[in-house]
Amino acid sequence: MPKSESIFKVTSLLTHHVLRCIYTFSEPDQAFSQGWCDGQFDPNSAEPCDPGMCQLPDCFCSKTGNDIPGNLITSQIPQMITLTFDGPVNHENWDVFTKHLFTPERKNPNGCNIKATFFISHQYTNYRHVQKLWNDGHEIAVNSITHRGPAEWWSKNATVEDWFDEMVGQANIINRFAKVRMEDFRGLRVPYLSVGWNRQFLMMQEFGFVYDASIVAPAIDPPYWPYTLDYKIPHMCTGTNQYCPTRSYAGSWEMVINPLINGDTSCTTLQYCPNKLVDKDVYDILVNNFKRHYLKNRAPFGIHLDSNWLRNTEYLNAFKKFLTEVMKLPDVYFVTYKQVIEWIKQPTDLLQIKRFKPWHCKNNTFDDIEYACHKPKTCKLTSKVLQHDKYMITCHGCPQSYPWIRNEFGLD
Numbered sequence: 381m382p383k384s385e386s387i388f389k390v391t392s393l394l395t396h397h398v399l400r401c402i403y404t405f406s407e408p409d410q411a412f413s414q415g416w417c418d419g420q421f422d423p424n425s426a427e428p429c430d431p432g433m434c435q436l437p438d439c440f441c442s443k444t445g446n447d448i449p450g451n452l453i454t455s456q457i458p459q460m461i462t463l464t465f466d467g468p469v470n471h472e473n474w475d476v477f478t479k480h481l482f483t484p485e486r487k488n489p490n491g492c493n494i495k496a497t498f499f500i501s502h503q504y505t506n507y508r509h510v511q512k513l514w515n516d517g518h519e520i521a522v523n524s525i526t527h528r529g530p531a532e533w534w535s536k537n538a539t540v541e542d543w544f545d546e547m548v549g550q551a552n553i554i555n556r557f558a559k560v561r562m563e564d565f566r567g568l569r570v571p572y573l574s575v576g577w578n579r580q581f582l583m584m585q586e587f588g589f590v591y592d593a594s595i596v597a598p599a600i601d602p603p604y605w606p607y608t609l610d611y612k613i614p615h616m617c618t619g620t621n622q623y624c625p626t627r628s629y630a631g632s633w634e635m636v637i638n639p640l641i642n643g644d645t646s647c648t649t650l651q652y653c654p655n656k657l658v659d660k661d662v663y664d665i666l667v668n669n670f671k672r673h674y675l676k677n678r679a680p681f682g683i684h685l686d687s688n689w690l691r692n693t694e695y696l697n698a699f700k701k702f703l704t705e706v707m708k709l710p711d712v713y714f715v716t717y718k719q720v721i722e723w724i725k726q727p728t729d730l731l732q733i734k735r736f737k738p739w740h741c742k743n744n745t746f747d748d749i750e751y752a753c754h755k756p757k758t759c760k761l762t763s764k765v766l767q768h769d770k771y772m773i774t775c776h777g778c779p780q781s782y783p784w785i786r787n788e789f790g791l792d
Contacts, residue, residue: 426628429611437725438608438631445597445604445614446677450727458733459673459712460680460720462635463496464593465687466523466569468504469513470773473687480690480700482516486707486714490734492741494707494714499523499569499593502550502783506773507557508756515752517742519716520560521593522550522568525785531572535621538576543583545785552788557774559750566718567591567635573648577623581609584632591633591717595624599646602676603638606724619648635717637682640669649684650695662698670706680720715739749776761790 429441440449448457469477486494497519500510503526514520524546538546551565568589570576575594584592596619597604604615609629615636617624639646640653642665647653653665666683673681690696706712711730715723722738733739752775759778763770770782779790 422626425626426609426612429614434608434610436727439610440605440724441607441611442605442614445607446600446602446679447605448677448727449605449724452727452729454676454678456729456731457678457711457727458723458730459670459678459709460723461670461706461712461714462680462682462717462720463494463714464499464569464682464684464717465496466499466571466684467501467527467686467688468506469498469500469509469687470504470506473690474506474509476687476690476696477513480696481703482518486703488713488715488739489710490713490739490741492739493517495519495716495719496714497521497567497593497716497718499567500550500554501525501527501571502553503527503770506756507554508752508773508775510554510560511558511750511775512752514558514560514564515744515746515750517744519566519718520554520558520564521717522547522554522565522589524568524571525550525553525783525788527571529572531574531621534570534572534574534576535623538579540579540583543576543580544587547583547589548587549785549788553783556789557772557776557783559776561750565589566721567593567633570594572621573619573637574621575617575619575624578625578627581625581627581629581632585629589632591635591721593635593637593717594622595619595634596622596637596639596648599639599641601641601672603673603679604636605677605679606633606635606720608633633721635680635682635720637684638673638679640665641672649686651686651689657695659694659698662695663702666699666702667705670702674712713739 429443431442434441436449448454482494488494495518498513499521501523510520526546547568551562554560555562573594573596597615598618607614609625609632611628613624637648639648640650642653670681673679690699719738728736756773756775757778759772759774761770761772761779761782763782763784765784766782772782781790781792783790
């Protein structure tokens with residue numbers, strides 16, 4: 381669970397754990413050009429996977445990165461599909477979520493509604509809608525307050541203090557204005573997938589985030605399973621503006637992104653595939669990559685979307701067709717990242733999966749204030765930083781000013 385901490389503690393952590401390595405070079409740019417403490421140059425880098433020492437439920441790794449947890453046989457395990465959405469939730473995508481994707485008839489084989497993980501950024505978010513998604517059992521995670529650019533700022537320039545302000549700060553905003561409980565925040569995804577080196581993961585471990593969902597692995601067949609960061613990551617760090625962690629972060633999970641293979645090329649997510657796709661192309665990409673998981677090692681199949689991509693009617697219809705087809709299979713489950721981690725910790729075969737408690741339909745009991753309202757407040761707020769008025773929608777009281785970095789509750 382992310383916890384607010386003194387900025388002085390964060391600064392101390394930065395000095396003790398990180399600067400020792402980077403400032404062996406006189407200039408940061410020089411450090412980047414010479415590896416910037418990557419696995420090859422970092423004298424304190426994590427060791428390669430030791431399966432004998434790395435034991436579930438606290439640690440998971442394999443030498444290739446694509447071994448099945450618990451050494452189960454492929455045909456004995458459920459195929460997990462993870463739908464993830466990055467960015468704001470608001471009137472522009474609400475109908476897509478509620479009227480097209482997460483409708484009552486879409487259920488997993490155990491009878492529970494399908495679920496997704498939403499990585500929420502602050503600007504333009506309707507916090508009433510976030511609260512309703514949480515009430516309905518979807519996972520709410522963090523995608524930063526500012527979503528600032530350029531992309532390389534996150535990987536090269538963001539300090540541990542910046543990571544704290546952006547990610548713990550956004551958890552605080554969601555907690556205050558959507559009432560999502562702090563203990564329900566498990567993970568984060570970095571804007572632009574610009575992984576932030578050891579500084580990001582140091583902040584995560586210190587402040588209670590369980591997983592990151594930003595590292596893009598090379599496209600391989602069979603694909604990678606998620607892993608913990610007790611040991612060195614099992615693949616090259618090849619994504620644009622990605623500086624993967626080099627140290628050991630025991631118990632922290634990486635919900636690795638397996639790229640989509642599209643003919644002779646690959647794309648990180650559907651929105652980065654060629655923009656001249658037609659509906660048949662989208663459907664074929666989804667089906668072919670699903671089979672690469674389903675027929676091989678059944679690593680979780682991630683479909684990662686910016687919800688604006690689904691505003692294209694052709695794409696949306698192709699995506700819905702794919703959902704309808706795969707949901708006919710008796711061993712396919714649409715689950716959250718939190719549920720994936722619970723399964724890996726306790727590998728459960730198909731004969732037992734309907735009795736697997738972390739995937740049960742939960743009739744969560746909420747306090748009255750935790751239920752999403754029918755008539756939220758629309759707050760018109762000033763912002764000294766942004767220098768113009770901003771609007772924010774919440775079921776709860778309007779703050780004095782627009783919440784922002786180091787002013788998450790809008791108190792000044």
